[in-house]
Amino acid sequence: MKSLLSLLFGLLLVLGSASAQELAPDAMVRQVTEDVLTVVRQDKDIQSGNTRKAIDLVESKVLPYFNFQRMTALAVGVDWKKATPEQKKRLSEEFKTLLVRTYSNALTSYKNQTVVYKPSKVAAGDAEAVVKTEIVQPGNRPVQLDYSLEKLGDSWKVYDVIVAGVSLVTNYRDTFKQEVSNNGIDGLITMLSNRNKQLESGRK
Template structure:
């Protein structure tokens, strides 16, 4: 086993991050199976599952800051908070859509790998359907403040955060910052 320049602490964080992704995935799959009838009657129930089991592992503050890019500094703290809440709800909807498209494919995990210079690591999970093209899902994990939190969701090499950064920038340039903020129901009255 080659550790290269990783410290033992980093190695431990990698194992913990892998455990979080694997454990949460299994918990979600068990819940999807247990709630199958409820989901058939009420597909929006998937958002409850996402909020309960997945949301606690995501760093929505970092995700929002990255998605806003250069526009982050133009927002007050309260505006940033409401945009963060709105973006969190938007990402919950997207992740719920991804989960609803899961149909029992095999899930393959790759060992955690360091990425970038900020100490982030990435966990790759690949949905491997029989006879179909595998779908890789990467979870970049932010190890700051002693808590491992997912800072993006990269599905088939497309970063949701970077995709929204382009969308947000376009909307802000087109409509202006105030209308962009007001487009989030969580920001009405800000």
């Protein structure tokens, strides 16, 4: 499941145009999906496993369009309230790095997936929205993929992705809760930092 989450999340959320932030959330998802699929289909280095290039792509195109603090707070759950401002900053930074590296690696696993966009109802003035899509994979059953977005200022930002009914951020919650129970907030920061170092050392 985590592999599938990584692949789909990475594939579908690379922004190819700053104008996407001015679009309605469903139109934005459609535009960014087509942008990223075009890039990945044409980039032989990414397809051949160049994770560094995939990371550069994600860092330059994705980061401004996510609310990583909210994502981290959702993943940490009730223990988020125990963290100091500095610990919250560290947690958000490490979780962001983990997601970027995990999903950048997943970009190199693209295998001709296509996307079906489902009708969305977003009214003027709505501050949150869910955009639903379906991923069609050759030789496999389609997978439901939903995006949870919130409006911050003039732009929409993603704070969760739900794959086949499973929330990306809350998928980490049990692991994070156990680590905090055993070693405190600093222990969770250390765990995330060590995981990121492992991904960095194994990067191609």
